[in-house]
Amino acid sequence: MDSRVTVAAPELTQASRREAIIFILKKAVISALVALLLFSLMIGIRTEAGPTGQLIYWTRFDDLATIVAVVFVGSIVIELLRQWWGPAPIATAIPPSVQRALGIAGKALPPVLLIFALLVPIVFYDQRYVIDTGIQVLTYVMLGWGLNVVVGLAGLLDLGYVAFYAVGSYSYALLATNFGLSFWVCLPLAGILAACWGVMLGFPVLRLRGDYLAIVTLAFGEIIRLVLVNWQSLTGGPNGVSGIPRPSFFGIPFTRDDDGFAARLGIDFSPTHRIVFLFYVILALALLTNWVTIRLRSLPIGRAWEALREDEVASRALGINITTTKLTAFAIGAMFGGFAGAFFATRQGFISPESFTFQESALVLAIVVLGGMGSQLGVALAALTLIGGFELFRGFDQYRMLVFGMAMVLLMIWRPRGLVGHRAPTVFLKQNTAISSELAREGRG
Amino acid sequence: MDYFAQQLINGIVLGSIYGLIAIGYTMVYGIVGMINFAHGDIFMIGGFIALITFLILVSFGLTAIPLILLIVLLVSMAITALYGWTVERIAYRPLRHSFRLAPMLSAIGMSFVLTNFSQISQGARVKPIPPVITGGHSLLESNGFVVRLSNAQIIVVLTTIVLLGLFTWLVSRTRLGRDMRACEQDQTMAALLGVDVDRTISMTFVIGAALAAVAGMMYLLYYGLVDFYMGFVAGIKAFTAAVLGGIGSLPGAMLGGLLIGLIETMWSAYFSVEYKDVAAFSILIVVLIFLPTGLLGRPEVEKV
Numbered sequence: 001m002d003s004r005v006t007v008a009a010p011e012l013t014q015a016s017r018r019e020a021i022i023f024i025l026k027k028a029v030i031s032a033l034v035a036l037l038l039f040s041l042m043i044g045i046r047t048e049a050g051p052t053g054q055l056i057y058w059t060r061f062d063d064l065a066t067i068v069a070v071v072f073v074g075s076i077v078i079e080l081l082r083q084w085w086g087p088a089p090i091a092t093a094i095p096p097s098v099q100r101a102l103g104i105a106g107k108a109l110p111p112v113l114l115i116f117a118l119l120v121p122i123v124f125y126d127q128r129y130v131i132d133t134g135i136q137v138l139t140y141v142m143l144g145w146g147l148n149v150v151v152g153l154a155g156l157l158d159l160g161y162v163a164f165y166a167v168g169s170y171s172y173a174l175l176a177t178n179f180g181l182s183f184w185v186c187l188p189l190a191g192i193l194a195a196c197w198g199v200m201l202g203f204p205v206l207r208l209r210g211d212y213l214a215i216v217t218l219a220f221g222e223i224i225r226l227v228l229v230n231w232q233s234l235t236g237g238p239n240g241v242s243g244i245p246r247p248s249f250f251g252i253p254f255t256r257d258d259d260g261f262a263a264r265l266g267i268d269f270s271p272t273h274r275i276v277f278l279f280y281v282i283l284a285l286a287l288l289t290n291w292v293t294i295r296l297r298s299l300p301i302g303r304a305w306e307a308l309r310e311d312e313v314a315s316r317a318l319g320i321n322i323t324t325t326k327l328t329a330f331a332i333g334a335m336f337g338g339f340a341g342a343f344f345a346t347r348q349g350f351i352s353p354e355s356f357t358f359q360e361s362a363l364v365l366a367i368v369v370l371g372g373m374g375s376q377l378g379v380a381l382a383a384l385t386l387i388g389g390f391e392l393f394r395g396f397d398q399y400r401m402l403v404f405g406m407a408m409v410l411l412m413i414w415r416p417r418g419l420v421g422h423r424a425p426t427v428f429l430k431q432n433t434a435i436s437s438e439l440a441r442e443g444r445g
Numbered sequence: 446m447d448y449f450a451q452q453l454i455n456g457i458v459l460g461s462i463y464g465l466i467a468i469g470y471t472m473v474y475g476i477v478g479m480i481n482f483a484h485g486d487i488f489m490i491g492g493f494i495a496l497i498t499f500l501i502l503v504s505f506g507l508t509a510i511p512l513i514l515l516i517v518l519l520v521s522m523a524i525t526a527l528y529g530w531t532v533e534r535i536a537y538r539p540l541r542h543s544f545r546l547a548p549m550l551s552a553i554g555m556s557f558v559l560t561n562f563s564q565i566s567q568g569a570r571v572k573p574i575p576p577v578i579t580g581g582h583s584l585l586e587s588n589g590f591v592v593r594l595s596n597a598q599i600i601v602v603l604t605t606i607v608l609l610g611l612f613t614w615l616v617s618r619t620r621l622g623r624d625m626r627a628c629e630q631d632q633t634m635a636a637l638l639g640v641d642v643d644r645t646i647s648m649t650f651v652i653g654a655a656l657a658a659v660a661g662m663m664y665l666l667y668y669g670l671v672d673f674y675m676g677f678v679a680g681i682k683a684f685t686a687a688v689l690g691g692i693g694s695l696p697g698a699m700l701g702g703l704l705i706g707l708i709e710t711m712w713s714a715y716f717s718v719e720y721k722d723v724a725a726f727s728i729l730i731v732v733l734i735f736l737p738t739g740l741l742g743r744p745e746v747e748k749v
Contacts (some may be wrong), residue, residue, distance in 0.1 A: 049573060404557060
């Protein structure tokens with residue numbers, strides 16, 4: 001921090017420059033020393049259970065040296081960059097012409113994205129991998145939009161959203177494998193069941209706020225997962241449920257048989273048909289989520305959510321029924337989670353509690369936060385960035401969550417309001433003025 | 446009765462470990478007002494560092510167990526405290542005046558970083574060590590059931606008591622403790638009166654991490670294993686303990702820790718082992734709903 005004072009001075013004298021260099025070097029040396037101490041045992045020494053069960057260890061001092069060197073150089077680079085840019089400007093004034101251009105681009109983006117999404121299976125028909133990734137991204141877009149109702153609109157921080165995803169998945173899996181119900185019957189059932197669980201979670205936590213609410217929802221998510229793991233007779237325990245029926249085209253299965261989808265249409269059978277169908281199903285589900293959310297926002301209940309987010313005490317004073325407002329937010333968010341869960345089950349054909357860990361909740365929450373909490377477009381872009389990024393780093397699978405964690409920390413420092421950081425008021429008098437996210441107050445949850 | 450006495454002993458030992466972790470949560474919450482989500486992982490790192498130090502010392506031919514234990518304790522406290530300091534410096538300090546969810550999300554990110562860091566650097570498999578402290582005492586014997594108090598259990602409880610004494614002295618009698626209490630009440634005012642707020646907050650994290658390191662080492666000694674994932678569940682339980690005791694209250698954290706340890710042990714002993722975590726998490730929910738200020742906490746008044 002001191003460096004800014006020396007460098008921001010109008011003219012750089014010889015002495016102040018030398019001071020700055022010494023400061024940077026000192027900082028880098030300290031960082032390197034701290035890194036050396038931190039990593040000396042954790043990286044310098046590697047332990048593993050040997051063949052006899054006895055622990056053995058070996059040294060990795062070369063790795064340690066590399067890391068310390070990286071920290072040293074990295075510290076210098078960061079400090080230089082910081083001085084290069086100088087103190088971060090508090091408010092950037094964007095010229096009106098650029099603002100207008102950005103506004104037009106912002107308006108054009110959703111339809112362009114939608115058309116692109118519709119065309120993906122056609123353009124990439126031969127590349128199954130791309131369509132699969134698309135399905136993955138859309139699943140998270142849907143989850144993000146679902147959680148956005150709870151976190152972005154109602155301002156209730158939910159760290160256990162994956163519980164509803166799990167409820168939806170297991171509802172479909174168990175109903176389909178035990179009673180032979182079809183996907184299209186189970187889908188609404190899964191949504192309703194998840195919504196019921198949402199209300200069940202919502203009731204006890206009505207009085208809680210902020211961090212406490214977050215921890216309770218997290219505990220709730222873990223309880224659901226632990227029950228799924230331990231209730232072996234119903235859920236199959238850690239082995240999960242397998243042989244979940246694949247979806248059919250409203251009753252017509254995607255098989256090679258004579259009454260299959262391909263044969264009926266008189267085209268050659270291809271396994272891609274089902275993937276393409278799945279893609280459109282999740283796209284439709286995601287769009288449904290988006291449409292419902294947008295419609296709800298202009299209904300009294302949506303307004304009540306936003307009021308609740310901005311100030312709970314004030315909205316109560318204005319006569320908003322906090323109980324129903326919170327419960328509907330939980331229920332509707334959970335319902336979309338349940339839909340997404342049912343889709344996940346039918347797509348995978350196999351589910352186990354492993355798919356519903358806290359990491360998933362954190363990932364969906366990260367999507368919502370990255371998307372600017374409340375912005376539908378932002379959530380979609382964030383899901384695309386995060387899940388697409390994960391796919392790009394597929395080769396470095398073990399570093400994935402490490403990088404994700406670091407990204408979350410850096411994001412909070414750099415842009416705590418998300419990438420698409422503005423929150424447009426739904427209701428406005430005469431003129432719609434988008435508030436910069438820096439000015440908007442956070443939800444109190 | 447004997448069975449119950451045995452479970453009581455086991456519960457108190459487990460509770461001591463939870464209590465040590467819970468103090469870190471409660472201190473940080475008291476001063477900064479955030480849930481340090483990465484604290485459970487700091488505990489895990491402490492366990493790993495204790496394990497590695499122990500391994501090195503043994504392979505150097507050191508045989509005096511008390512000396513080994515003392516060195517392991519000091520090394521793991523020192524290095525883990527440095528972890529706590531670094532985490533605060535990197536992930537929380539820049540966010541001190543950010544919006545309220547930011548530190549929480551940053552802490553979740555940091556928790557992922559620490560978990561995956563130790564998974565990558567030390568491997569995903571469980572690391573067992575042979576029992577270091579052997580032997581014990583039979584307290585009661587009837588109907589063929591022996592109530593045993595092992596030396597490891599004695600050491601865990603004794604260390605906890607000694608550290609708690611030290612820690613209470615630190616908070617109530619030293620300059621640093623006074624600064625900490627001042628920051629807890631009003632950071633701006635404390636700063637105006639010459640308290641270095643940044644340093645005090647750093648020290649809070651350092652002390653919390655050092656206590657978590659002790660908990661990690663005790664866990665290693667008592668259960669004989671560590672793995673990269675143990676911080677998550679232990680962290681939530683310790684947080685439950687802090688909430689149960691009344692977040693912000695130091696004796697409350699220890700009391701909550703003991704209660705959670707006892708409840709978990711009793712639940713495993715009399716109901717089902719599989720659902721012991723469910724029991725602990727349910728307590729968290731029930732306490733927050735019916736007793737949001739905890740047993741020894743002060744009610745939080747909301748100002749408009």
